[in-house]
Amino acid sequence: MSYDRLTVDSLDAADPVIWGKVRTAFADALGREEDEVELQHKIIEELDAESLDFLDIAFRLERAFDIKIPRGGIENTAKAGMGDEVYEVDGALTDAAVTRLREAMPEVPAEELQAGMKVTEVAETFRVATFYNLVVHLLNEKASA
Amino acid sequence: MTARFVFLVHALSPVHRRFIGLRRATPSIALGLRDGTDPMSGIGRICTLRLGDVAEGEVWAVPLDPTQMLEDQERALVRLERAARLAMLHGPVGAVGLGSLAAVIGGRGEALQERLSVPVTTGGAATAWALWKNTRAVLEARGADGTVAVIGASAPVGKAVATLLSQDGYRVRVDNKRAAKGLDVELADDADAAAAGCAVVVGAATTGGLLNPAALASGAIVVDVALPSILTGPAPAGVRLLAGEAVSCPPSWDGGTWGRIYQILAGYGPFQVFACLIEPLVLAVDGRDRPYALGRKLEAADVREFGVRAEALGFRPRLAQGWREARL
Numbered sequence: 445m446s447y448d449r450l451t452v453d454s455l456d457a458a459d460p461v462i463w464g465k466v467r468t469a470f471a472d473a474l475g476r477e478e479d480e481v482e483l484q485h486k487i488i489e490e491l492d493a494e495s496l497d498f499l500d501i502a503f504r505l506e507r508a509f510d511i512k513i514p515r516g517g518i519e520n521t522a523k524a525g526m527g528d529e530v531y532e533v534d535g536a537l538t539d540a541a542v543t544r545l546r547e548a549m550p551e552v553p554a555e556e557l558q559a560g561m562k563v564t565e566v567a568e569t570f571r572v573a574t575f576y577n578l579v580v581h582l583l584n585e586k587a588s589a
Numbered sequence: 590m591t592a593r594f595v596f597l598v599h600a601l602s603p604v605h606r607r608f609i610g611l612r613r614a615t616p617s618i619a620l621g622l623r624d625g626t627d628p629m630s631g632i633g634r635i636c637t638l639r640l641g642d643v644a645e646g647e648v649w650a651v652p653l654d655p656t657q658m659l660e661d662q663e664r665a666l667v668r669l670e671r672a673a674r675l676a677m678l679h680g681p682v683g684a685v686g687l688g689s690l691a692a693v694i695g696g697r698g699e700a701l702q703e704r705l706s707v708p709v710t711t712g713g714a715a716t717a718w719a720l721w722k723n724t725r726a727v728l729e730a731r732g733a734d735g736t737v738a739v740i741g742a743s744a745p746v747g748k749a750v751a752t753l754l755s756q757d758g759y760r761v762r763v764d765n766k767r768a769a770k771g772l773d774v775e776l777a778d779d780a781d782a783a784a785a786g787c788a789v790v791v792g793a794a795t796t797g798g799l800l801n802p803a804a805l806a807s808g809a810i811v812v813d814v815a816l817p818s819i820l821t822g823p824a825p826a827g828v829r830l831l832a833g834e835a836v837s838c839p840p841s842w843d844g845g846t847w848g849r850i851y852q853i854l855a856g857y858g859p860f861q862v863f864a865c866l867i868e869p870l871v872l873a874v875d876g877r878d879r880p881y882a883l884g885r886k887l888e889a890a891d892v893r894e895f896g897v898r899a900e901a902l903g904f905r906p907r908l909a910q911g912w913r914e915a916r917l
Contacts, residue, residue, distance in 0.1 A: 494743055
């Protein structure tokens, strides 16, 4: 079985079983009620996550879905298709990197990813749906293995 | 009967891993020939710490460095569980404490607690107690006028410290709206705005690098528990950066030679310990079956209660600058 990734325009098409587990993982990791967690929420700005919370979220998702989330997964996915193109210059994203990130994170509004923004600022654009999509990607990969 | 506790740590760096290999008489790790991920090697007791005949604690280490702890949390969890179970073979254990990243991985200790029948505690209450008391010492030395900023207030320790300082009657400003919820505190847009104009700033985040040093008022004192520092760069001239989680030990505290070496290598220095180390001690002495801090759960009332018990055993928060006691 294959699952579809969510985009900005298709957040309401989430698989209910996967979304339920993702929601629980976020709620438990961030000490929130489940109804306080929505797919479109920005994890840092709207759910007040700190960097270590990402570690906790990843651990809970790994256990819930029996998957292994690689460190730097989203950035690595973006870099994977870049060949010889440059991802960053002096810590700032290149045009090519932005193109790849927009493809890797269709759940993030494109205008939030701009050339010149700092690499460290990319995490601030992460939505709950970013992790939903990461889980879906890993589940699809696992199913096809 | 002497209460017994275990404190689980990991290698803080590849150099520390070599020390663990040396201590465990595991030449392949001591010489750097193995990376510590071997499931059977290197796990073992580093030292035994004693508080008179009241408590005895064993520090057990797994030879995984920070990168290895974070890249595969399940693997780290299995190693920590094994270390705890091996320690339990030496006698009954009243509590298990977690040091450094051991307190962060696996749902901030929750996954290890699911696997062990004794209370597992992260050290959060002890850290919050030391930070709260050390901050109060600075505020009292400064005359306690003005506002104290708590940076990293969304983390459990930060929220608890903001709560305690507010309950004590201080004007508190936090950098996070969630931390402000339900508290009588000021809310700033971000860390820099929270610290602006404050003579005393508390760095309470679990990880550092949140506060631009240029945002600090001239002459400010930063009381910090973040690792690395809460500041994104060196402290400006005139700004003092003090360690907020050091604790001095009563005269009956004794770790022997290996204990002293451990304290130095772990960054405590010879005359103090980090507060988190004594949290399982207090738990074990009291026979309390509920951890003071686990996962994100950390209540201000538990911090107060912990502090009362720790002080009754002779431990005192110690405002430190490096290994030395800070003079205000």
